[in-house]
Structure formats: structure tokens, C-alpha cells
Amino acid sequence: xxxxxxxxxxxxxxxxxxxxxxxxxxxxxxxxxxxxxxxxxxxxxxxxxxxxxxxxxxxxxxxxxxxxxxxxxxxxxxxxxxxxxxxxxxxxxxxxxxxxxxxxxxxxxxxxxxxxxxxxxxxxxxxxxxxxxxxxxxxxxxxxxxxxxxxxxxxxxxxxxxxxxxxxxxxxxxxxxxxxxxxxxxxxxxxxxxxxxxxxxxxxxxxxxxxxxxxxxxx
Numbered sequence: 001x002x003x004x005x006x007x008x009x010x011x012x013x014x015x016x017x018x019x020x021x022x023x024x025x026x027x028x029x030x031x032x033x034x035x036x037x038x039x040x041x042x043x044x045x046x047x048x049x050x051x052x053x054x055x056x057x058x059x060x061x062x063x064x065x066x067x068x069x070x071x072x073x074x075x076x077x078x079x080x081x082x083x084x085x086x087x088x089x090x091x092x093x094x095x096x097x098x099x100x101x102x103x104x105x106x107x108x109x110x111x112x113x114x115x116x117x118x119x120x121x122x123x124x125x126x127x128x129x130x131x132x133x134x135x136x137x138x139x140x141x142x143x144x145x146x147x148x149x150x151x152x153x154x155x156x157x158x159x160x161x162x163x164x165x166x167x168x169x170x171x172x173x174x175x176x177x178x179x180x181x182x183x184x185x186x187x188x189x190x191x192x193x194x195x196x197x198x199x200x201x202x203x204x205x206x207x208x209x210x211x212x213x214x215x216x217x218x219x
Contacts, residue, residue, distance in 0.1 A: 001072060001081040003102060004140070005131045006114035007123070008087030011142035011168060015114060016082045017051040019166075021174035023080055029056045031079035035071055037062040037101065038086035048084050051173075062101075072107040083109070095130065103134055110137040112165055117153045118146040124156050136162060141180070144169040154185065 004012040016034065023032055034057060036048050045061055052059035060075070062068045075081050085102065088095040102111065111134050115124055139162050141153055157164055164185065170176030178184075 001075075001083065001107060001109040003083040003085055003109055003111045004114050005085050005102070005111055005134065005136075006087060007116075007119075007127050010087065010114045010116040010119070010127075011140075012087060012114045013047045013051075013084050014171060014173065015140055015142060015166065015168055015177065016048070016084050018168070018174040018177040020051060020055055020057060020080075020082055022177070024055045024057065025174070027079070032057045033075045033078045033081045034059045034084070035062065035068075035075070035081060036060075036084040037068060037098065038084060039063045068101050069105055069107065072105060072109065076107070099131070099134060111135065112137060113139040113162070114142055115139055115153055115156070116143045116146075117141055118143045119153075121152040121156075124153055128156060128160060128162075132160070138163040138165040140164075140166045140168065141185075142168045145176075 004016055006012055020032055020034060032055070034048055034052055036045050036059065038045065039062065045059070049059050051057075060066070060071045062071055072081065072083075086094065086098050088098060102109075111131070113128065113131050113136050115127060119127075139157065141157075141164055144167055156162070164180035166177055167180050167185070168177045
């Protein structure tokens, strides 16, 4: 049983869909289940329910009538249970209730923090500080394809001794997901930094050219 936690928009639900699809392709659908704890947003369940219909796997919704503990206990016979959680920041009113619910579960459950590599450093740090008290078992680095700099996410991971389980670099299900490897991450970070440096250099050169033309025109 694996719960995916993190802010809104980092790719938790899509990552779950990718992992579930890969498992179904390899082992079939009979031993997989999906769970969502997000009862705070309108239509928050729709994407997960769509994955469930396509993959022919059950989707259970946690609410006031179906506590997380009871839902997970009922799914103990499954080999893989993927849990989607509400994406909230530390300042939202329901965040503490969500964290307490996850923390109080007695069923054995891993927690993976999903971090978007396209987020700014303070957003990544805030996400880690919010969810670290749960006792994180690792993380997923998402949206590598949208990031101009992987260094900030990798810095946080290394500073806090957080293992990286998976990386995602697109929306295709189940293709754009890979098991994380140190060498690949370092290589990708170097290449991304080089591209960002070239883009900055080209932008600066073009800006200097425009300034020079404007100066000639004024003279």
C-alpha cells in the first residue's frame, strides 16, 4: 500500500495511473486497487475513476462514511494498493486533517512525496516540510520535461537523505515513467543546466543586439 502525497498539480494522480497501468499489463487487474482520500475538491475523483474503468480495477473513495483505515483493511487481499491524496499546501484549512488521517493509519503503508521539478525552491521546501512529519519512504520527481533546472529538487533530496523511487517526464500513460537511477539523474541535471545556460546566453546576446540597434537608431 503506497500513498502519494504532495501539493496540488505535481502529478500524483497521473503517476498512480502510470504505475497501475504497468502493473496491470504485467500481472493483470485482479490484484490491484486504487484509493482516493480527496473529498475536498469538486470532481477530484474523476481522473482516478477513469483510470479504474480503463484498467478494470476498483476505485475506493474515502469519506466520512468510509474511513481510510476501514477502506485499506478491506483491501488487504490486494497485492498493490495505490492511494491518491488531496493536494494541499501547509496553509489550507484541511491540510492538518489530511495529515492526521494518513498518520493514524495502522495498516502498513508507504508514503512517497511527489515533487515537481518545475516548481520553485521555496515550493519544494514547503512541500517537504509539510509532509516530512508523516515519515516519508521516498519521493517521485515529476515533470522533468517541464523543468529548466533539476538542481533545486536534487539539492533538497540529497540534503534530507530522501531516496528517489521514480521519475516522470510527460503525460503519456504508462510510458513517461522510469525507475530512478543516480547516474541518469545526474546526467539529466547536467544536460538540463547546459541547455538553460545556452538559452540564457542566446537571450543575453539578442538583448545586447537589440540595445545596440536602438542606440544606433537614436544616434
